[in-house]
Amino acid sequence: MFREVDECSKISKQAYLRVLHMAGIGIMTFPESFCKLKHLKYLYLVNTSIDVLPGSIMYLQNLEYLNLSNSCIKVLPKSIMYLRNMQMLRLGNCYPLRKLPKRLKYMRNLHCLDINGVSLKHFPVGIKELTSLRTLPKFPVGKENGAKIGELGDLNLLEGEFRLEQLENVGSLGEAKSAKLQCKRNLLDLHLTWTYNLSLKKLAIFNYMGMSISPGWLVNLKKLVEIKFYNCNRFEHIPTLGRLPNLKVINLSYMNSFKCFVDDDTNMLGDTTNMFLSVEELHIKNCQRLVSLPSSLPKLKVLELYNCDALVSLPNEIQSFKDLKKLAISYCEQLRERYEMKIGTEW
Template identity: 50%
Template sequence: MFGERFYDCNIGQIFNNVHLRVLYLRGVNLIALPESICKLKHLRYLNLSRSSIEVLCESIIYLQNLQMLLLNDCKRLEKLPRGLRYLRNLQRLDITDCISLSHLPRGIKELSSLRTLSMFPLNKSVYPFLNKSVAKIGELGSLNLLEGNLKIAGLENVGGLSEAKSANLKCKTNLSVLVLNWSKTDFSSRIQQMFTHDEEVLEGLEPTSSLKELRIWDYRGKIISPSWMLNLKNLVEIEFYWCKKCEHIPALPRLPNLRVIVLRCMDSLKCFHDDHTNMFGNTTTMFPCLQKLDILNCPVLNSLPSHLPKLEVLSLDCCKKLVSLPDEIQSLNFMKTLKIRGCKHLRKRYDKEIGVDWHKISHIPNVRIRPYGEVDDDEEDEEKIDEIDK
C-alpha cells in the first residue's frame, strides 16, 4: 500500500520472557500486537517504528512500567488504545508520520509524566457519536512537561479563540519546535470553511517565548499577524507553507535572532509587510541575523526585503512577479549561494555575463540560474525529501 519493506518475525515466544525490559520491533511485519503482551509487566521500552502495525491492542495498558512507546513512521496505524491514559509512567510517545492516525484517545491529559508527544491530531470522526472518545485540544493544557517537537494537526476543527487558548502552549517552556497545521482544503470542506475561525485560533495558540522554530502549514486566513509573534525573541527559524490566502506575513524583522525564513506555496503573498503602514520605521535594523531566505512558488510576490547583512543563502523558485533582487546584494560579504529557478525576469536580468545586472551577483561563489523544470541532482533529491516531509 505504501511501498514499505517489513521483515517477518515469530514473536510468540517473546512474551514468555516476563522480565523483558526492552522490546525492539522496528520494521516488523505485524498488523496487531498479541493481547499476551500484557505479560511483559517490566517492559519500559517498546519500539514499533516503521512497522506495518494497524492497531495497538487494549491490553497494552497493563504495561504500567512502560516509559517509551515509539511508533514513528507507522503509516498504517489507525488508532491508539482507548485506555492509553492508564500508562501513567509513559514519558515518550512518538507518533511522527503516522499519517493514518486521525486522533488521540480521550484522557491523554492524564499522562502527567509525558515529555515527548510528537503529534496531536485533531481530525473529527465522520460519525459524531465517536467524537466523545476523541481528545480535544484542551487536553494539551495540562501537559506542561512536553519538550522538543510538537505538531498540532487538524486545527480547522478548533472552535475559536478560547478553545485554542486551552492548549496552554505558552506554559510549555521546554518546547523548541512547534508546527501548527490546518488541513488542506478540498471540495468537500468548502462548507466547513464558512464556520472556521483561523485567525482567532492562531491568536489563541500563543507558544512559549523560548521557542526556536515555528512552522505554520495550510493556514487559510488572509493575514498572519497574531499579537504574540513579536514575543518570540528566541525564534531562529520560521516557515509558512501552503497558506494560500495569506497576503501579508507578520513583522518578522523585529525578531532579533531569526536566521531562516522559508515561504512555500503562498499564492496571494505580495510582499513581506504592508509598505503603506510603514510599520518598521528604521529599515536599517531589518533582519540583522538572517542567513537563509528560501522562497518557493509565490507567484505574486513582487519584492524582497533589503538590509540583510548576514545573508548567506538566497533561493527563489517560481516567483514570476519578481523583477529584481535588492540592490544591496552586491555588497553582501557573507553570500555563498544564490539559486534562481522559474523566475523569467530574474533569469534574464542576472544571466551569467550577459545579464544587465550580472555584475551585482558575480562575486557570489555558487550561483545557479535555471528555467522551470531544470534541476541539479542534489536539488531533485531535496525536493523529494521535502514532499515526503509534508
C-alpha cells in the first residue's frame, strides 16, 4: 500500500485519494506527507505499530472515518479537534491509550466513538457537547478530574450496549439523576459497575433498565449492610442477595416485575433456609407481582409491605421470628383477609 500511495504522490494525484488503508504490525509511522491528501475521507490504520499521529493530521479536513483499532497508539494529537467532519473514531483495543484529547468536545459530528478495550481513567470535560453520539460503549465517571456523570444528560441518541463505570464517583442521588438514563430509549444493554471495593456498606440502584445484576459482582460485597433498589422495572429476582453475610436492611420499591427472592442454584420459589441470616429490616413497596418472601429471616425486626397484591401469604416460620417488633401491611388485598388485626384467619 505504501508503494501505491507513493506513486499517487509522485504523479500528483494525492488530492483525489478518498480512502487510505494501511494495515500490518510492520508499519511504524504515519508519514506527514499523507496529511496533504486533502480529499481523504476514510483512513484505516488497523493492526499497525503506529504509536503517535502527527499534529498535521488536522489538515485532513474532509476526514470522516478514522480507524486505529488494535494499533499501538499512545496518545492522540491535540490538533485532532480540528477534524470537525469526523463521524467515526474507532480506537478499539488500543491498549497503550490512557486518555482522550481535552478538546474532544469540538468534534460535534461524531456518531461513533469506539473505546472498547481502552483503559480510560475518565473522559475529558465537555463530552456533553457530543450530542450526535450513537455509539459509546462505556463511560468511566470522573471524580476530581474528568467528566462527571451529568455530562451524559443530553446524549440521548446512545444506542446498543452501554457500560457506566466507576459509579463510586457519583456523589449524590441528584447527580445520578442528572445522567437522565430514562431518556436514552435506544439502549438495549446497560451495565452499571463499581470499582471492586469490599468496604462498600450502602448501595442504592435507581431506574436500572437491565433484567439482572451480575451475581459474581454482587456476592463480593461482603461488608454491605444496606441495599436499596428503586424503579428497576425489569428485575424478576435478585440473585445471591441472601448470601451477603452482613446485609441488615433491604428496601425494594416500584419493582414492577419482581416476583421472588431466589438464588442461582435454587428453584423458582427459592429455598432460602440458609440465606438472609443477618437481615433485620425488609421494606417492600409497590411490588405488585411479588409472590413469595424468604422462608427464613431469623433476625428480622421490621417487616413492611405496601401494595403487594400478588402476595398471598407470609413465611410459614413467621411465628418463630422472635425479634420481630414491627409488622406493617398496607394495600395488600390478599394478605388483608388472612392477617387483619384480631379478625384475620392467620392473626
